[in-house]
Amino acid sequence: MNIKPVLYVVGLFLMLLGVVMVIPGTYDLIAEEGGGAGFFQAAIVTFVCGGVCSMSTRFTLFRLDPRQIFLLTTICWMAVSAFGALPFMFVEDMSFTDSFFETMSGITTTGSTVIAGLDQVDRGILLWRSLLQWLGGIGFIVMAVAILPFLKVGGMRLFQSESSDWSDKIMPRSGSIAKRIVGTYLALTLLCALGYWIGDMTWFDAINHSMTTLSTGGYSTWDASIGHFKSYWVYWNGTVFMLLGSMPFVLFVKFARGHTTDLFEDSQVQTLVGFMVALWVVMALWLTFEKDWQFFHALTLVAFNTASVVSTTGFALTDYATWSLFTTVIFFFLMFVGGCSGSTAGGMKIFRFQIGFKLLQLQLKQASHPRAFLVQRYNGQEITNDILRSLVAFSFFYGLLIALITMLLSALGLDLITSMTGAITAVSNVGPGLGSIIGPAGNFIPLPDAAKWILSVGMLMGRLEILTVLVLMTPSFWRN
Amino acid sequence: MNIKPVLYVVGLFLMLLGVVMVIPGTYDLIAEEGGGAGFFQAAIVTFVCGGVCSMSTRFTLFRLDPRQIFLLTTICWMAVSAFGALPFMFVEDMSFTDSFFETMSGITTTGSTVIAGLDQVDRGILLWRSLLQWLGGIGFIVMAVAILPFLKVGGMRLFQSESSDWSDKIMPRSGSIAKRIVGTYLALTLLCALGYWIGDMTWFDAINHSMTTLSTGGYSTWDASIGHFKSYWVYWNGTVFMLLGSMPFVLFVKFARGHTTDLFEDSQVQTLVGFMVALWVVMALWLTFEKDWQFFHALTLVAFNTASVVSTTGFALTDYATWSLFTTVIFFFLMFVGGCSGSTAGGMKIFRFQIGFKLLQLQLKQASHPRAFLVQRYNGQEITNDILRSLVAFSFFYGLLIALITMLLSALGLDLITSMTGAITAVSNVGPGLGSIIGPAGNFIPLPDAAKWILSVGMLMGRLEILTVLVLMTPSFWRN
Numbered sequence: 001m002n003i004k005p006v007l008y009v010v011g012l013f014l015m016l017l018g019v020v021m022v023i024p025g026t027y028d029l030i031a032e033e034g035g036g037a038g039f040f041q042a043a044i045v046t047f048v049c050g051g052v053c054s055m056s057t058r059f060t061l062f063r064l065d066p067r068q069i070f071l072l073t074t075i076c077w078m079a080v081s082a083f084g085a086l087p088f089m090f091v092e093d094m095s096f097t098d099s100f101f102e103t104m105s106g107i108t109t110t111g112s113t114v115i116a117g118l119d120q121v122d123r124g125i126l127l128w129r130s131l132l133q134w135l136g137g138i139g140f141i142v143m144a145v146a147i148l149p150f151l152k153v154g155g156m157r158l159f160q161s162e163s164s165d166w167s168d169k170i171m172p173r174s175g176s177i178a179k180r181i182v183g184t185y186l187a188l189t190l191l192c193a194l195g196y197w198i199g200d201m202t203w204f205d206a207i208n209h210s211m212t213t214l215s216t217g218g219y220s221t222w223d224a225s226i227g228h229f230k231s232y233w234v235y236w237n238g239t240v241f242m243l244l245g246s247m248p249f250v251l252f253v254k255f256a257r258g259h260t261t262d263l264f265e266d267s268q269v270q271t272l273v274g275f276m277v278a279l280w281v282v283m284a285l286w287l288t289f290e291k292d293w294q295f296f297h298a299l300t301l302v303a304f305n306t307a308s309v310v311s312t313t314g315f316a317l318t319d320y321a322t323w324s325l326f327t328t329v330i331f332f333f334l335m336f337v338g339g340c341s342g343s344t345a346g347g348m349k350i351f352r353f354q355i356g357f358k359l360l361q362l363q364l365k366q367a368s369h370p371r372a373f374l375v376q377r378y379n380g381q382e383i384t385n386d387i388l389r390s391l392v393a394f395s396f397f398y399g400l401l402i403a404l405i406t407m408l409l410s411a412l413g414l415d416l417i418t419s420m421t422g423a424i425t426a427v428s429n430v431g432p433g434l435g436s437i438i439g440p441a442g443n444f445i446p447l448p449d450a451a452k453w454i455l456s457v458g459m460l461m462g463r464l465e466i467l468t469v470l471v472l473m474t475p476s477f478w479r480n
Numbered sequence: 481m482n483i484k485p486v487l488y489v490v491g492l493f494l495m496l497l498g499v500v501m502v503i504p505g506t507y508d509l510i511a512e513e514g515g516g517a518g519f520f521q522a523a524i525v526t527f528v529c530g531g532v533c534s535m536s537t538r539f540t541l542f543r544l545d546p547r548q549i550f551l552l553t554t555i556c557w558m559a560v561s562a563f564g565a566l567p568f569m570f571v572e573d574m575s576f577t578d579s580f581f582e583t584m585s586g587i588t589t590t591g592s593t594v595i596a597g598l599d600q601v602d603r604g605i606l607l608w609r610s611l612l613q614w615l616g617g618i619g620f621i622v623m624a625v626a627i628l629p630f631l632k633v634g635g636m637r638l639f640q641s642e643s644s645d646w647s648d649k650i651m652p653r654s655g656s657i658a659k660r661i662v663g664t665y666l667a668l669t670l671l672c673a674l675g676y677w678i679g680d681m682t683w684f685d686a687i688n689h690s691m692t693t694l695s696t697g698g699y700s701t702w703d704a705s706i707g708h709f710k711s712y713w714v715y716w717n718g719t720v721f722m723l724l725g726s727m728p729f730v731l732f733v734k735f736a737r738g739h740t741t742d743l744f745e746d747s748q749v750q751t752l753v754g755f756m757v758a759l760w761v762v763m764a765l766w767l768t769f770e771k772d773w774q775f776f777h778a779l780t781l782v783a784f785n786t787a788s789v790v791s792t793t794g795f796a797l798t799d800y801a802t803w804s805l806f807t808t809v810i811f812f813f814l815m816f817v818g819g820c821s822g823s824t825a826g827g828m829k830i831f832r833f834q835i836g837f838k839l840l841q842l843q844l845k846q847a848s849h850p851r852a853f854l855v856q857r858y859n860g861q862e863i864t865n866d867i868l869r870s871l872v873a874f875s876f877f878y879g880l881l882i883a884l885i886t887m888l889l890s891a892l893g894l895d896l897i898t899s900m901t902g903a904i905t906a907v908s909n910v911g912p913g914l915g916s917i918i919g920p921a922g923n924f925i926p927l928p929d930a931a932k933w934i935l936s937v938g939m940l941m942g943r944l945e946i947l948t949v950l951v952l953m954t955p956s957f958w959r960n
């Protein structure tokens with residue numbers, strides 16, 4: 001395999017990353033925060049390394065085959081994490097392990113953090129964390145739009161179910177779709193920031209939080225997370241935009257172009273909204289009657305935190321793991337769910353549950369009426385053998401990966417709850433786990449370095465739909 | 481639907497159950513244990529009720545359609561649990577809830593118990609518990625042989641993958657197969673009892689434990705379970721026969737008829753044995769080096785307890801949940817695995833993992849070589865859309881059922897570990913869970929009554945491959 005074109009593109013991405021580092025650097029200079037120099041050093045190192053990488057591998061024929069794209073995707077994400085870690089090292093004197101973890105957690109929009117005392121941290125660093133998540137979120141969507149369909153063109157069955165949403169739409173080339181999606185993403189981010197600002201956040205807090213809300217990332221500028229702002233308006237603004245962040249962005253593009261019904265008629269969106277509302281009612285009533293909470297207060301806290309976990313954002317509003325045993329168990333299972341495909345959210349994704357549920361219904365009908373001929377469709381498409389295979393393979397390895405990471409973490413001496421929820425929260429890109437260490441009120445600092453590296457791999461694999469990374473580890477990938 | 485033939489068969493089963501109750505009753509009379517009268521009362525009530533049920537619905541045309549068989553299967557299992565509970569009520573004055581739980585746990589070969597102080601309990605009751613598991617075990621295999629293929633004949637896709645082992649064998653009618661399987665089951669039980677007796681068990685203990693070993697049930701006659709017998713011979717005898725109990729019994733029938741290679745060449749058996757040996761080496765080495773255990777001692781304890789959990793037997797040899805965090809996590813995941821299809825074991829079953837793994841391999845190969853044409857086979861059969869659908873439907877609801885039971889248990893005030901492992905251990909028919917209440921050293925007595933009923937439903941659904949019960953809850957089942 002010729003890896004030169006791969007390195008060329010990776011170099012371009014690093015140069016871009018270097019340029020972005022100038023933003024928090026400049027902010028620090030203007031706000032006299034003291035972190036400016038560190039950012040500019042990091043920017044120069046990153047830009048130069050990227051430049052050298054690109055220049056030395058520049059070539060004319062720019063055609064990538066599927067295998068090169070697989071390699072490119074994984075290497076890009078890893079290189080950005082490695083260089084994106086530099087500001088944390090230069091400005092905050094953090095170790096490479098912690099810096100890499102924080103960056104990987106950022107660009108995969110996971111949001112698990114190893115920084116405590118956010119209230120005292122350099123504000124450029126806070127901005128950098130938000131920027132990483134914002135870029136990671138849009139990077140993920142564009143990847144789903146511009147890269148995955150290309151892999152399909154090459155006969156790729158792997159992402160057929162993921163990208164099938166695209167194939168049947170009358171849309172021009174993916175480049176222009178990508179541009180429109182970026183525009184929509186930017187517009188929604190500004191709207192969200194405006195909402196937060198109206199809720200009495202400062203502009204700095206509003207912009208940071210809107211970037212990490214839309215990207216379903218979940219980094220905050222305060223240790224108390226969103227709970228720092230005592231405002232129902234802020235909480236509901238967050239709830240709405242976290243859910244928007246976990247819906248297919250292509251539908252927003254259509255919405256903006258006048259096709260408003262597509263959004264409301266989308267099967268994933270309907271299921272997501274219906275599921276959330278049902279959940280809110282059950283949990284809010286439970287807390288009202290069992291715990292004597294005031295109903296609207298309960299509803300707000302439930303809505304925000306469940307939206308946070310299902311959208312895989314990971315903001316915490318009070319330590320929800322201490323509410324009650326029943327609600328804790330619900331939060332545990334919500335970590336698997338995830339948002340819609342084509343959004344910034346992680347997790348198993350709504351459509352996989354929908355297909356599982358539809359097949360279950362079909363099986364049950366077939367059982368009592370064996371002679372009936374039933375074909376299963378999803379979103380108008382027949383669920384073919386290919387889609388089923390990919391579904392089984394994905395779900396199977398999703399479970400296996402979580403089991404494997406849980407075992408490795410426990411071998412490092414972590415307890416069952418910490419190991420298991422740590423694995424789930426990483427692979428699903430949620431952010432916080434459960435238990436006293438990494439729960440909503442906790443932090444990932446106390447974990448051993450080895451655990452941070454294991455979780456970094458889990459976050460990366462979870463973000464790249466697992467198989468994209470796994471395929472690099474097979475001998476047949478490297479054979480011609 | 482005409483439910484008369486269903487009630488007729490259920491009545492026959494109850495009459496048989498009444499007759500079997502005479503065995504522990506007679507034992508109690510001879511051993512002067514005092515429980516005799518209770519058993520005979522229960523036997524009479526059961527026999528008479530069964531007789532009335534049968535006589536009143538007797539009819540000539542005996543033909544059952546698939547829907548009647550579904551209904552029959554579930555009602556049979558429930559009726560046997562209800563009447564099998566009578567001896568516990570009459571002899572030990574247990575509540576109906578506890579008695580029903582203990583019986584359901586018995587005939588589903590789960591082995592979760594609500595009886596403490598086994599060392600002091602009426603010995604006829606101990607024998608009754610073992611008999612319930614032994615009958616449940618053989619009942620489950622015969623069901624897989626004689627009932628599931630019949631459902632398939634009716635166009636039933638549901639169990640195609642389960643029963644496909646049968647269709648391609650040159651075997652006479654299922655009746656004679658069933659007889660041979662019962663013979664093999666009996667022979668293996670006697671062999672196992674002989675092994676335990678050589679290891680210095682009394683005949684009473686040897687026969688009770690061999691019945692609960694072969695059926696992968698796990699009821700013991702002592703509070704310390706198998707750990708009561710301080711004998712490596714006993715432990716290894718148990719390990720071997722628990723694993724035999726979780727292998728396809730049709731292979732033993734063939735083995736006895738001279739086709740010895742079929743057993744060793746079977747894909748499920750190979751995977752099971754290979755997996756166990758690898759697991760033993762890893763865990764025994766871990767305990768030797770990390771915990772300074774003596775190697776052979778560690779190997780024995782690891783082999784016995786992992787075989788116990790994977791075969792879904794549930795005997796405990798020391799409180800393995802306290803060995804170390806790493807091994808506890810392994811035991812947690814082992815609760816899902818289960819034995820081979822066509823055995824007495826529960827769980828997800830080995831072949832489902834094999835298919836998942838094969839599809840994953842296929843996807844990865846296809847990803848890097850998009851133009852290659854790859855067909856996936858399992859045991860020589862192509863993995864068709866039907867099989868995939870049934871696999872997805874089963875696995876999906878397996879997960880959903882565990883999540884649902886976990887939530888219900890936590891709503892009753894049980895902690896996350898107890899709720900979750902309680903749900904898994906019930907649906908997988910393992911027996912013990914983890915945590916301080918229902919762990920290997922614990923007992924299900926402290927659970928609230930509602931939890932016991934919920935777990936009873938879980939055990940039943942797990943045993944009947946879930947969909948068999950679930951289909952009764954769909955409106956289309958009751959429509960013509």
Ligand SMILES: [K+]
Nearest residue numbers: 110312313430
């Ligand atoms: K997140």
Ligand SMILES: [K+]
Nearest residue numbers: 590792793910
């Ligand atoms: K069992």
